[in-house]
Amino acid sequence: MSYDDTNIFAKILSGQIPCKKIYEDKFVLSFYDINPQKKIHALVIPKGRYSNLDDFSLNASSEEIVGLLKGINIVAKKLGISIDTGKGYRALVNIGEHGGQEVPHLHFHLFGGESTGRMIE
Numbered sequence: 710m711s712y713d714d715t716n717i718f719a720k721i722l723s724g725q726i727p728c729k730k731i732y733e734d735k736f737v738l739s740f741y742d743i744n745p746q747k748k749i750h751a752l753v754i755p756k757g758r759y760s761n762l763d764d765f766s767l768n769a770s771s772e773e774i775v776g777l778l779k780g781i782n783i784v785a786k787k788l789g790i791s792i793d794t795g796k797g798y799r800a801l802v803n804i805g806e807h808g809g810q811e812v813p814h815l816h817f818h819l820f821g822g823e824s825t826g827r828m829i830e
């Protein structure tokens with residue numbers, strides 16, 4: 710699947726569309742989801758052009774992969790929901806059509822600030 714440069718997260722990354730930024734470094738950008746499903750609902754996205762998790766796993770460099778995972782922990786800490794700063798959270802990735810992915814740029818959802826309930830409702 711080729712990357713669609715017109716997707717909404719590509720536009721957020723390029724600054725064409727604003728976001729409520731939580732954190733940014735060389736590898737990731739994190740911002741609040743526009744339609745929060747829990748008290749805290751953050752998104753963490755890689756800066757590289759990756760459509761989904763499979764694309765990322767196959768094509769990202771080791772540095773980018775480590776950068777994204779470290780970024781998730783940094784954001785969770787910043788939000789006070791990581792294991793050492795809070796009560797934990799749910800990280801979720803939707804992949805492709807059956808996964809319910811709407812935006813074709815890889816993103817991790819971080820849900821927290823309250824119990825996240827059953828895994829699949």
Ligand code: 5GP
Nearest residue numbers: 717728740741742743744803809810811812
């Ligand atoms: P998906 O279903 O692809 O895993 O999740 C896409 C997420 O992006 C949804 O939770 C949706 O609310 C969020 N979203 C869609 N458009 C925007 C936007 O323009 N800004 C932000 N911050 N989030 C968005």
